[in-house]
Amino acid sequence: xxxxxxxxxxxxxxxxxxxxxxxxxxxxxxxxxxxxxxxxxxxxxxxxxxxxxxxxxxxxxxxxxxxxxxxxxxxxxxxxxxxxxxxxxxxx
Numbered sequence: 146x147x148x149x150x151x152x153x154x155x156x157x158x159x160x161x162x163x164x165x166x167x168x169x170x171x172x173x174x175x176x177x178x179x180x181x182x183x184x185x186x187x188x189x190x191x192x193x194x195x196x197x198x199x200x201x202x203x204x205x206x207x208x209x210x211x212x213x214x215x216x217x218x219x220x221x222x223x224x225x226x227x228x229x230x231x232x233x234x235x236x237x
Contacts, residue, residue, distance in 0.1 A: 148213065153196035159186040194226070206231035 148155060161179035164172050191201075197210040200218060208229045212218050218227050218234035226237035 147198045147215070148196050153213075156190045156193060156195055158190060159183050200234070204229040204234075209237065210234075 159182065161176075161183050164175050164179070167175070191205060191208065194209045194211060196213055197216060198213050199216050201208060201210070206229060210218075210227055211225065212227050212234070213224050214222075217223070219236060223236060227234040228237050
């Protein structure tokens with residue numbers, strides 16, 4: 146059962162768009178602020194429990210996911226909460 150945006154919790158990332166033509170110092174300030182916002186949103190998304198039908202590209206220790214088929218992180222057909230312990234996924 147693949148993830149479905151209608152029935153499963155899914156999160157969208159924030160990607161900053163180019164800054165319009167402005168004074169140089171304002172462009173630098175806005176670009177830095179937008180980068181900080183983008184980084185903050187990414188960290189929240191990584192740390193939030195989400196339904197996932199495939200593993201994250203770069204799992205980090207402490208990530209929690211609600212694994213659904215076809216993803217089989219435990220190798221036993223388990224569907225439910227798993228946490229990454231730094232080397233493998235384990236059942237919560």
